[in-house]
Amino acid sequence: MKKSIMWEHIYEEADRLKELLASRQVADLLNAYDSRKLTRIIFVSSGSSLNITTIAKRFYEELAHIEVNTYTPFDFAGNATILTQYDREMTLIAAISQTGTSSGTIDAIHHAKKLGFNVLTLTETRNTPVEQLGDYYLNFLSGSEPCNAKTKGVCNSLTLLMLLAIEIGKVKGVLGDERYQAYIDEIAASIEDIPATIEAAKQWLENHQDWGKVQHFYVLGNGTNYGTAEEATLKMMETMCIPATVCELGEFSHGVHRTIGPNSNIITIVTEEYGHEIMKKTNGFLAETVGRLLVIDATSEPFTDDNVIHVAHRPLTASCLNLNVALQVLATALPEYNGIDPNQPMHEELTRLVGTRI
The missing domain is CATH 3.40.50.10490 (Glucose-6-phosphate isomerase like protein; domain 1)
Structure with missing residues (x-):
């Protein structure tokens, strides 16, 4: 294809x-x-x-x-x-x-x-x-x-x-000038990280093409990157055309956890922001509970398990730029493993019916 x-x-x-x-x-x-x-x-x-x-x-x-x-x-x-x-x-x-x-x-x-x-x-x-x-x-x-x-x-x-x-x-x-420049420099460094992020995600996917067969998935995130979890969920729903669930880390154990099991497919986003220890414990639990677990790791001391994609640790911006890039690669590649164009038309008649765009 x-x-x-x-x-x-x-x-x-x-x-x-x-x-x-x-x-x-x-x-x-x-x-x-x-x-x-x-x-x-x-x-x-x-x-x-x-x-x-x-x-x-x-x-x-x-x-x-x-x-x-x-x-x-x-x-x-x-x-x-x-x-x-x-x-x-x-x-x-x-x-x-x-x-x-x-x-x-x-x-x-x-x-x-x-x-x-x-x-x-x-x-x-x-x-x-x-x-x-x-x-x-x-x-x-x-x-x-x-x-x-x-x-x-x-x-x-x-x-x-x-x-x-x-x-x-x-x-x-x-x-102040020093802190301002630190943020500008980190954004510039994050941009330089992008090619390596793309290749890391592609390499992981080559060995995990079975993710293309999932029929539902969860994405967990927190802090700055709760929005990244929302975007990952939307992006993969758009390209894979399957249902998905996004949940904030702290809320996951308030009921959503009751829905998971051996057939569940979960992606977690890990940074060093507040809640990091809870995310580590949650990942440990999920590794023993669900069928597929993918960890997108942006910490300074990443672990190297087979279910991990690592992106560069950029603490001022919580690595949000490259976390999104890694998840975009997933959303693009997974449908293609099934011979599906990730940008295929789907229910375009609804957007015309409700007048989404002028």
């Missing part, structure tokens, strides 16, 4: 991210928009764009002292009271749509502007309704990605959100 176009986008990620890191668009935005009084960002997005806001949340709260709220477009536009309690000068609405054509996001922007809020829009595609409706604009700089399941667009938009948080933190004086 011909390899999916998704591979081309995955292999472009490092170069596209280097271009993003070198860009001045975030600095230019903050020259035009005074972020010094900013105390709240409300993200409005769907799918992968929603998942990256969950990952990025802690960067805004810790590095820029900005409270973050995340909403789907339906939840945002359908709630008449969401914005009434917030000061307009201290609140920014950030609407994200990779294609720039999401009808729900467009409705949400109209809702925010009607109430007098500044709106920052972020897209991959220029000259789209989402871009044109915003008061301010940032581009993913990922290039065109005509796929259902996005890869480079996810990594670029995630990195863009991190860079925006870091730059606002510097402007507000929360981040």
Whole structure:
């Protein structure tokens, strides 16, 4: 079978991210928009764009002292009271749509502007309704990605959100020069890690092609990378077209654990953030309980069991960039082992029926 176009986008990620890191668009935005009084960002997005806001949340709260709220477009536009309690000068609405054509996001922007809020829009595609409706604009700089399941667009938009948080933190004086540079340097190092991450994931998969036969899987994550677990679940559902369950680590033992057994297939994401010891204990239990366990490990002292894919330990960003890359490789390769195009059309009539995009 011909390899999916998704591979081309995955292999472009490092170069596209280097271009993003070198860009001045975030600095230019903050020259035009005074972020010094900013105390709240409300993200409005769907799918992968929603998942990256969950990952990025802690960067805004810790590095820029900005409270973050995340909403789907339906939840945002359908709630008449969401914005009434917030000061307009201290609140920014950030609407994200990779294609720039999401009808729900467009409705949400109209809702925010009607109430007098500044709106920052972020897209991959220029000259789209989402871009044109915003008061301010940032581009993913990922290039065109005509796929259902996005890869480079996810990594670029995630990195863009991190860079925006870091730059606002510097402007507000929360981040000193040394700490600011440490984050920039770690993002640059993470970009350099990407080729090795791709190859590590591909090598592991060559010896574990049986994962392509699973009919359901779980993904467990916590901290910064709970959002990565959400994105992994979505990405693999999009490409494998099977049901899946995502669960936050601390919640797994509050009922979800009762559903697992010898036929269960579980992926866990391991970092050194809060909860690391619980994750170690959970992995030990799962190794004795479930049929398949894959551990994506981003710690400083990784273990080398056969069920582990290791990515570089980057503690400031919790290795979130390369954890997503490793999981994108899984989502692309596993359907192909079964002769299935991971980007195949599936129930496109529903998106047309409900008007997902304009």
